[in-house]
Amino acid sequence: MFTRVHRGEARGKILFYVFLTVVGLVFVYPFIFMVATSLKDSPEVFQNILSLFGARLRTENYATVLGTVNMGRYMVNTAIVSLGVVAGQITTSLLGGYAFARIRFPGRELLFNLYLGTVMIPFTVIMIPMYKLMITFGWVDKLQSLIIPWIFTASGTFLMRQFMKSIPKELEEAAYLDGANRLTILWKVFVPLAGPAIAAQFTISFLYAWNSFIWPLVAINSKANYVVTQGLADIQGGYHASPPVVLAGATLVIIPTVLVFLAAQRYFVEGIATTGIKG
Amino acid sequence: MAKNRMREAIEGYLFLLPNLLGFLVFMAVPLALSLYYSFTDYNLFTPPQFIGLANYAKALGFSFDAEAYRGVMAEGGTWFAAIAAWLKPTDPTFWVALRNTLVYALGVLAFSVAPAFLLAWMLNSRMRGMTLYRALIYIPVVASIVGSALVWFWIFQRESGVINTLISAVVSTANRMVLAPIGHPLSDPLIGWLVTPQYALLSLILMTSWATIGYDMVVFLAALQGIPSHLYEAAIVDGAGRSSILFRIVVPLMTPTIFFILVTNTITSLQIFSEPYIMTQGGPANSTLTIVYYLYQKGFQRFQMGYGASLAWIVFALIFLVTLAQFRLSGRWVYEE
Numbered sequence: 180m181f182t183r184v185h186r187g188e189a190r191g192k193i194l195f196y197v198f199l200t201v202v203g204l205v206f207v208y209p210f211i212f213m214v215a216t217s218l219k220d221s222p223e224v225f226q227n228i229l230s231l232f233g234a235r236l237r238t239e240n241y242a243t244v245l246g247t248v249n250m251g252r253y254m255v256n257t258a259i260v261s262l263g264v265v266a267g268q269i270t271t272s273l274l275g276g277y278a279f280a281r282i283r284f285p286g287r288e289l290l291f292n293l294y295l296g297t298v299m300i301p302f303t304v305i306m307i308p309m310y311k312l313m314i315t316f317g318w319v320d321k322l323q324s325l326i327i328p329w330i331f332t333a334s335g336t337f338l339m340r341q342f343m344k345s346i347p348k349e350l351e352e353a354a355y356l357d358g359a360n361r362l363t364i365l366w367k368v369f370v371p372l373a374g375p376a377i378a379a380q381f382t383i384s385f386l387y388a389w390n391s392f393i394w395p396l397v398a399i400n401s402k403a404n405y406v407v408t409q410g411l412a413d414i415q416g417g418y419h420a421s422p423p424v425v426l427a428g429a430t431l432v433i434i435p436t437v438l439v440f441l442a443a444q445r446y447f448v449e450g451i452a453t454t455g456i457k458g
Numbered sequence: 459m460a461k462n463r464m465r466e467a468i469e470g471y472l473f474l475l476p477n478l479l480g481f482l483v484f485m486a487v488p489l490a491l492s493l494y495y496s497f498t499d500y501n502l503f504t505p506p507q508f509i510g511l512a513n514y515a516k517a518l519g520f521s522f523d524a525e526a527y528r529g530v531m532a533e534g535g536t537w538f539a540a541i542a543a544w545l546k547p548t549d550p551t552f553w554v555a556l557r558n559t560l561v562y563a564l565g566v567l568a569f570s571v572a573p574a575f576l577l578a579w580m581l582n583s584r585m586r587g588m589t590l591y592r593a594l595i596y597i598p599v600v601a602s603i604v605g606s607a608l609v610w611f612w613i614f615q616r617e618s619g620v621i622n623t624l625i626s627a628v629v630s631t632a633n634r635m636v637l638a639p640i641g642h643p644l645s646d647p648l649i650g651w652l653v654t655p656q657y658a659l660l661s662l663i664l665m666t667s668w669a670t671i672g673y674d675m676v677v678f679l680a681a682l683q684g685i686p687s688h689l690y691e692a693a694i695v696d697g698a699g700r701s702s703i704l705f706r707i708v709v710p711l712m713t714p715t716i717f718f719i720l721v722t723n724t725i726t727s728l729q730i731f732s733e734p735y736i737m738t739q740g741g742p743a744n745s746t747l748t749i750v751y752y753l754y755q756k757g758f759q760r761f762q763m764g765y766g767a768s769l770a771w772i773v774f775a776l777i778f779l780v781t782l783a784q785f786r787l788s789g790r791w792v793y794e795e
Contacts, residue, residue, distance in 0.1 A: 192585070199580065199587075203594035206668065210597065212620060213609045225618050275477040283463075284470030294477065297485055301777060303729055303750050304770045307763050308491035309484070311502065331480025361469055390602040392732050393750075397758055408604040412736060415608055422612050429605040440600040444593060 210433065217241070217427035224422050240427035244414070249402065250428055253410035260325045260406060261388040267330025268384045269377055276339025277365050281351070291340075294333045302394070310397055324398040325406065329388065335380050342376040343369060378446035386436050407432045495767035502763050513768035519548040552769070554744050555752040556776075558659060562748060563727035563780075565663035566670060571719055573667075574674030575712075579704065581675070582682045592679070596672035603669060607736035610665045614651035614737070622648060652738050655745035662733045662746055670726075674719050681715040682708070713792040717784065724780050728773060749773050 215231045216224055217240055223233035245251045278284075279291050309328060310319075318324040350372075351364050359367065370377075392408040399405060405413065414420045414428050471478075496513055498506035527544035531537070547553050577595060581588045598606060613620040626646050633643040651661040685708065693703050709716075731750045734740050740747035740755075749769060757766025 195580070195583075195585070196587070199591045202577065203591050206595045206598060206672070209606065209609045209613060209668075210601070212613065213605075216612070228612075228618055228620055228623050271476045271480065274473045278470050278473035282466055282470035282473060284467035287470065290474070290478075294481060297481065300485070300489065301725070301729055301774060303753065304774045305485065305488035305492055306753075307495060307757050307767050307770065308488035310758075311491065311763075312484075312488060314502075328480075328484040331477055331484060333481075336477060361473070386600050390604070392602075392604050392735075393754070397754075408602055408732075411602075411604050411608060415611070415736060425608055426612070429602075429608045433601045433605045436600045436602065437597055440597070441593065444589075 210437075213426045213429055213433070217423055217430045219423050221421040221423060237423070240423045241431070243424050244428045244431060248410065248414055248424070248428065250407070250410050250431055252403065253405045253407045254431065256322060256404060257389055257406040257408075260322055261385050263322075263326040264329045264388040265381055265384050267326065268332050268335050269380055271331055272335035272339045272380060273365060273370065273373070273377075275336040276343055277361070277369065279336065279340040280343035282361070295337055297333050306394070306397065309394075313398055319398060320400050320404055322399075322404060325388075325391075325395055332384070335384065338376060338380055339373070342373060346372060375446055378443055382439055382443040382446055385439060389436055492767050492770060495764050496771050497768075498764045500764040500767075501761045503761075506764065509764070513765050514772070516548050516765065517552045517768055517772060521546045521548065551744060551747070551752065552749075555747045555749045558745065558747055559728055559730070559749045559776075561659060562663060562666070562730055563724050565660070566666050566727045567720065567723055569663060569667035570670040570674055570723065571716070574671045574719075575678050575716070577671070578675045578678035578682055579708070582679060592676070595675055598669045599672040601669075603732045604736055606669060607665065607733050610661075611652070611737050614661050614665075616648060616650045616653055619651070621651065625649070653742055655743050658738050658742060658746045662730075662737060665737075666727070666730065666733055670723060674723065677719055678712065678715060681712055685711055710793045713788075717788050717792050721781055721784055724784070725777050728777050728780070749776075 211231070216228075218236045218238070219233035220237055220240075223230075275294075279287065312328075313319045313324045316324075318327075346369065351368050354364050354368055390408065391406075392412075395406045395409050396412070399409065402413070411425075411428050411432060414425050495506060497508060497510060499509050499512075500506035523544055523546050526546075527540045530540040530543045535543075581592050616622060626648075629644050629646050637643045649657060651657050689707055689711075690703060693707055698706070729750050730748050731754065734746040734748055734751050735754075738746045740751050750773065753766050753769040753773070756762045756769065
């Protein structure tokens with residue numbers, strides 16, 4: 180049936196898929212290992228670390244992480260912080276993006292370039308004075324130290340500006356002639372169209388906030404206000420922690436971000452393609 | 459008309475006000491303060507004392523030990539070893555951290571950029587299932603680095619870690635089947651991935667590369683999809699093979715993207731902190747201490763905020779120099795239309 184060429188092609192195709200499947204497995208194996216280990220007990224882990232299942236699925240590790248370790252509290256804290264950052268960033272980016280895209284005012288291009296230039300400044304450089312600022316404001320060990328400094332974003336403003344520039348002017352002119360003010364136009368004309376841009380910014384900044392570590396480590400010191408990454412570092416630091424408990428914690432932290440990514444994959448990839456900013 | 463202009467300008471600034479205020483309070487002010495602190499002795503609790511360039515001199519400075527130089531030469535050592543003994547850094551730990559950071563950054567580039575390009579090239583085909591593979595490879599990018607580092611901590615364990623268990627299985631099978639009968643059995647290497655100085659940094663580089671490849675791949679993929687198909691078609695008509703299409707057409711068109719990836723990966727890797735903090739605490743023997751980790755230790759564990767701030771500016775200068783160098787060199791190989 181097959182000519183020689185076809186047979187070669189089919190073999191090539193199979194090799195192609197085999198290679199990609201092996202590579203894909205290497206990339207997700209650590210997560211498979213993580214979930215598998217989180218459902219065993221310590222003796223089962225050390226008996227055979229490669230096996231996927233122990234005698235039964237032990238969900239008690241999750242009870243330990245949520246109860247004794249208080250990861251539930253850390254997840255609530257992190258959710259508050261992440262949603263606060265996301266809501267704030269989208270608001271300031273919509274306002275700023277609109278100003279840069281549509282309103283004429285002196286110094287606009289200069290301000291825009293200056294603002295965009297701040298993307299180059301590594302957070303490391305301002306971390307120490309930022310901590311001093313938190314002391315001055317009385318925000319040390321409070322969740323607002325993880326939210327308010329982070330709701331201003333040059334890259335998000337850039338993303339919204341690019342998006343709004345791509346929308347034809349006629350759409351807003353009609354509303355303008357009806358006597359609508361700019362806020363109304365932004366809200367009624369642009370926001371409904373900005374769905375994909377908002378979704379892209381939502382996923383990127385949510386993941387960034389959820390995963391952030393060094394700044395919470397500096398700014399938050401009482402356990403009641405910990406975020407999840409601090410909670411994980413804390414279980415790891417406690418020498419009594421067994422691998423199943425630690426990895427149950429890691430699973431609780433990682434799975435939500437993977438779900439957000441899978442749900443919003445399309446927007447996510449678009450956002451990266453536009454700005455080059457990762458989560 | 460002028461009134462309208464005025465009104466529009468005021469509205470513009472009002473819309474920009476949140477961003478302007480945020481930029482001022484959380485970027486401009488800290489930036490200026492950071493520069494100021496770097497010239498002071500400051501512990502956060504008493505007012506900063508101006509000490510000029512002393513922090514930078516401490517980090518970057520050397521003293522010269524002529525005695526040690528002569529000692530090495532007298533024992534018949536090489537002049538290279540003699541110079542190494544002659545130069546005495548004021549803060550040797552800083553240089554260790556700097557070296558580790560540079561090796562880290564180069565290592566991540568080496569292990570992530572080319573594989574990511576290859577994967578993007580493969581996944582840019584029209585065959586089925588490509589989105590699935592793309593998602594699988596991308597998942598490490600969205601996963602918390604702290605969480606992933608904990609997972610890799612157990613993968614890299616010396617006793618009964620995943621990698622060593624696999625190696626043991628392979629070695630013992632090979633011994634049983636072939637090597638023992640012919641009288642050359644191998645011993646189980648039992649590598650201390652995270653606990654021996656010569657492997658620890660490599661292990662962290664491998665983990666960070668695993669977490670970076672997906673990002674690079676998606677950026678490459680977006681750029682590959684932007685290459686107009688008539689270019690491929692023309693090449694095929696001209697009888698070009700797969701590899702000449704890749705190296706003569708695709709790679710030259712992709713050079714701006716490759717350049718972008720090199721710059722962003724370098725900037726990120728020069729600031730690595732979480733991986734060593736979670737997996738090795740900078741050890742063993744400072745072999746995974748990075749500059750930002752060192753800054754964290756100095757600033758937030760020993761409250762040497764002035765010295766910490768000077769380290770931060772050195773990181774910034776390093777990032778700036780590396781980026782500038784990459785821009786300069788890019789003129790030679792980046793293709794522009």
